[in-house]
Amino acid sequence: MCCEKKLSEAAAEKFAELDKFIDSLNLAADDERRRGYLIQVLHRAQDIFGYLPREVQIHVAKRLTLSEAAVSGVVSFYNYFSTKPKGKYCINVCLGTACYVKGSEKVLSEIERVLGVKADTDPTPDGLFSVSALRCVGACGLAPVVMVNEKVYGKVTPAKAVEIINEYKKLG
Amino acid sequence: MSETMNNVNVTINGKKVSVPAGSTILEAAAKLNIKIPTLCYCPSVGCGVENKPASCRICLVEAEGIRRGRRILVPACATPVAEGVEVFTNTQRALQARRTVLELLLSDHPQDCLTCPKNRDCELQQLAAEFGIREIEFKGKRNRFPVDMSSNAIMRDLSKCIMCRRCETVCNKVQTVGALTGYGRGFSAKVGTASMIPLADTSCTFCGQCVNICPVGAITGISYVKKVWAAINDPKKTVIVQTAPAVRVAVGQEFGFAPGQPVTGKLVAGLRALGFDKVFDTNFSADLTIMEEAHELVERVKAQKNLPILTSCCPGWINFIEHNYPDLLHIPSSCKSPQQMFGALAKTYYAEKIGVKPEDMVVVSVMPCQAKKYEAARPEFSTDGIPDVDYVVTTRELCRMFQEAGVHLANMEDEAFDNPLGQSTGAADLFGVTGGVLEAALRTAYFFLNRKNLEKDALVFDSVRGLNGVKEASIEIVPGLKVNVAACSGLGNARKVLDMVRKDPTRFQAIEIMACPGGCINGGGQPFLHGRRDLLKKRMEGLYSEDARKVLRMSHENTDIQALYKEFLGEPGSEKAHHLLHTVYHQK
Numbered sequence: 001m002c003c004e005k006k007l008s009e010a011a012a013e014k015f016a017e018l019d020k021f022i023d024s025l026n027l028a029a030d031d032e033r034r035r036g037y038l039i040q041v042l043h044r045a046q047d048i049f050g051y052l053p054r055e056v057q058i059h060v061a062k063r064l065t066l067s068e069a070a071v072s073g074v075v076s077f078y079n080y081f082s083t084k085p086k087g088k089y090c091i092n093v094c095l096g097t098a099c100y101v102k103g104s105e106k107v108l109s110e111i112e113r114v115l116g117v118k119a120d121t122d123p124t125p126d127g128l129f130s131v132s133a134l135r136c137v138g139a140c141g142l143a144p145v146v147m148v149n150e151k152v153y154g155k156v157t158p159a160k161a162v163e164i165i166n167e168y169k170k171l172g
Numbered sequence: 173m174s175e176t177m178n179n180v181n182v183t184i185n186g187k188k189v190s191v192p193a194g195s196t197i198l199e200a201a202a203k204l205n206i207k208i209p210t211l212c213y214c215p216s217v218g219c220g221v222e223n224k225p226a227s228c229r230i231c232l233v234e235a236e237g238i239r240r241g242r243r244i245l246v247p248a249c250a251t252p253v254a255e256g257v258e259v260f261t262n263t264q265r266a267l268q269a270r271r272t273v274l275e276l277l278l279s280d281h282p283q284d285c286l287t288c289p290k291n292r293d294c295e296l297q298q299l300a301a302e303f304g305i306r307e308i309e310f311k312g313k314r315n316r317f318p319v320d321m322s323s324n325a326i327m328r329d330l331s332k333c334i335m336c337r338r339c340e341t342v343c344n345k346v347q348t349v350g351a352l353t354g355y356g357r358g359f360s361a362k363v364g365t366a367s368m369i370p371l372a373d374t375s376c377t378f379c380g381q382c383v384n385i386c387p388v389g390a391i392t393g394i395s396y397v398k399k400v401w402a403a404i405n406d407p408k409k410t411v412i413v414q415t416a417p418a419v420r421v422a423v424g425q426e427f428g429f430a431p432g433q434p435v436t437g438k439l440v441a442g443l444r445a446l447g448f449d450k451v452f453d454t455n456f457s458a459d460l461t462i463m464e465e466a467h468e469l470v471e472r473v474k475a476q477k478n479l480p481i482l483t484s485c486c487p488g489w490i491n492f493i494e495h496n497y498p499d500l501l502h503i504p505s506s507c508k509s510p511q512q513m514f515g516a517l518a519k520t521y522y523a524e525k526i527g528v529k530p531e532d533m534v535v536v537s538v539m540p541c542q543a544k545k546y547e548a549a550r551p552e553f554s555t556d557g558i559p560d561v562d563y564v565v566t567t568r569e570l571c572r573m574f575q576e577a578g579v580h581l582a583n584m585e586d587e588a589f590d591n592p593l594g595q596s597t598g599a600a601d602l603f604g605v606t607g608g609v610l611e612a613a614l615r616t617a618y619f620f621l622n623r624k625n626l627e628k629d630a631l632v633f634d635s636v637r638g639l640n641g642v643k644e645a646s647i648e649i650v651p652g653l654k655v656n657v658a659a660c661s662g663l664g665n666a667r668k669v670l671d672m673v674r675k676d677p678t679r680f681q682a683i684e685i686m687a688c689p690g691g692c693i694n695g696g697g698q699p700f701l702h703g704r705r706d707l708l709k710k711r712m713e714g715l716y717s718e719d720a721r722k723v724l725r726m727s728h729e730n731t732d733i734q735a736l737y738k739e740f741l742g743e744p745g746s747e748k749a750h751h752l753l754h755t756v757y758h759q760k
Contacts, residue, residue, distance in 0.1 A: 073354050
């Protein structure tokens with residue numbers, strides 16, 4: 001098996017943090033609740049790693065004595081889980097009805113054009129930005145809405161979107 | 173009224189029936205001999221495990237009394253009946269709903285039946301024929317996936333997957349292999365591997381149970397038939413064939429013989445008619461396996477070392493232990509499987525005898541198995557880059573070869589195997605059914621320990637016969653010495669027994685394990701049973717009858733085996749025997 005791969009210190013710390021969480025669940029190898037806890041563990045793993053690469057899925061499978069396939073099936077089912085790394089800043093453009101009517105699609109195309117990446121694919125080569133489309137964040141009064149990580153921007157025009165991106169570029 | 177407290181009365185198409193509460197509409201209808209089409213539903217994908225995801229909706233019927241005041245469409249396979257429920261299976265609405273469901277399934281299906289390996293054995297094709305589909309109205313997007321040919325044994329063409337999930341159920345719940353999962357969601361969802369990696373990179377054991385129960389052509393075996401034809405027609409090659417014990421009681425199914433009827437003589441004649449230079453028997457090397465394995469068993473019991481000994485003739489099972497129990501790799505018998513023993517001998521002992529160079533000899537195996545293809549390609553079973561066994565074809569693939577060549581087994585006169593790799597005892601026939609290897613080994617181990625044969629009426633070990641998943645027995649092998657043995661089939665059962673061994677290594681002294689539920693008679697390359705367990709029982713009885721009809725029923729009585737040791741190998745367990753007939757296992 002290839003699990004003896006040398007991990008960078010940062011990755012080792014992340015795995016240790018995940019293990020601490022799994023340990024806290026006190027699940028025996030034959031505990032019937034293992035499957036039930038899988039989603040919770042994956043949520044935590046994605047919080048820690050930012051995404052769920054195969055080695056993290058294999059690790060979770062081993063720790064919960066599930067097959068890798070069982071873990072992978074769950075990861076593939078939920079949109080929330082990502083197997084690709086996300087940028088430092090996740091730009092989410094709302095394509096819900098209100099935002100769409102107010103022109104959020106143009107905002108999205110402009111962001112894709114400026115950053116040179118398509119929505120829901122890989123992040124920018126510098127790792128700073130990834131772009132996603134989502135459906136309604138419940139702030140329709142502010143349509144069109146763009147979120148950058150947890151921060152919400154309202155009444156975004158294509159031009160304003162470029163300004164927002166530039167702000168984050170400055171932050172680095 | 174004769175009904176019991178727990179029964180409910182339902183009406184189906186105007187006919188009344190009383191069924192146990194909790195029965196499904198499908199079960200109630202079966203009681204009235206009313207057929208409702210099914211596709212994803214499978215009453216047993218193996219070991220009695222049901223597949224009932226209710227995902228295909230091909231069994232839609234109309235029912236009243238399930239939801240108050242309304243007549244609704246429900247899937248018959250997954251809807252329990254209740255008192256007073258009225259079901260209509262063939263109203264216009266039900267028929268139209270089922271037709272729509274089928275057309276939608278077909279609209280995302282390649283429809284390449286003519287060139288599909290499952291042509292004439294496909295349940296989707298069968299439904300299309302029964303429904304009289306002449307045109308598929310829906311023209312829409314289709315899923316396209318690359319065909320996975322990464323392994324030497326199993327091919328997956330997910331463009332054909334209809335998401336019945338039978339393979340996923342058998343892989344996870346019956347075999348506990350865990351190689352398959354529902355992957356993705358919505359339109360593009362398929363049954364795939366972890367992260368859709370190639371099958372060869374997973375923990376798949378190639379047992380082929382998924383191949384057996386896939387209703388369509390999404391999972392099939394990788395075929396070497398073309399290469400076999402090319403070899404047969406190559407004048408420079410001496411092409412010999414061996415045929416496994418379980419083949420002789422299954423191949424007749426495709427040629428109108430009674431289920432389970434042994435057709436050994438006709439099979440030999442058929443193989444000769446295909447053009448093989450010599451027709452030999454894997455039974456011969458099964459007898460040889462017993463000589464080596466019984467010797468090993470006796471040695472280990474005497475030394476009380478590396479117990480329990482586990483049988484090693486099933487390559488699916490060997491893959492399973494290599495993946496899942498690396499801590500136990502010292503206890504399987506070091507014997508190669510009969511297939512590989514045959515290959516090793518053919519390209520040494522036999523090649524020398526007839527003066528043919530190993531590189532000019534082609535060894536073909538007819539096996540009930542997909543994992544045998546993987547096994548034959550294992551690097552440790554090659555000498556100087558020449559594999560001991562060149563090509564494996566399954567029983568099903570052999571049937572196609574017979575059909576292609578116009579060889580109809582029913583029209584063949586019985587013929588005998590060639591020598592010297594063709595003679596076998598009744599013990600060897602037992603290899604094809606769960607418990608058989610153990611029984612055969614006990615017969616010869618008894619002889620090794622007591623220097624006399626078992627009495628004729630003591631030859632049959634009933635406690636390890638039958639199709640039960642786990643069979644345990646305590647057998648007095650020498651007066652005063654009892655050995656605890658177990659025979660299990662199905663990898664889920666193997667896992668249970670191995671977990672027992674981990675907890676208490678002294679509980680058993682010998683265990684036989686077969687990957688497929690019931691043993692090789694239910695192998696991943698056998699003619700399809702379509703869930704018919706009664707046919708499996710017939711195959712088992714067929715092998716028992718082969719054993720019973722033979723004069724020689726103990727492996728050590730095989731005179732060609734005796735000659736082989738005398739001329740070539742020396743004693744069981746000799747250095748030469750170890751070099752040619754034994755192997756080592758690797759953690760995966």
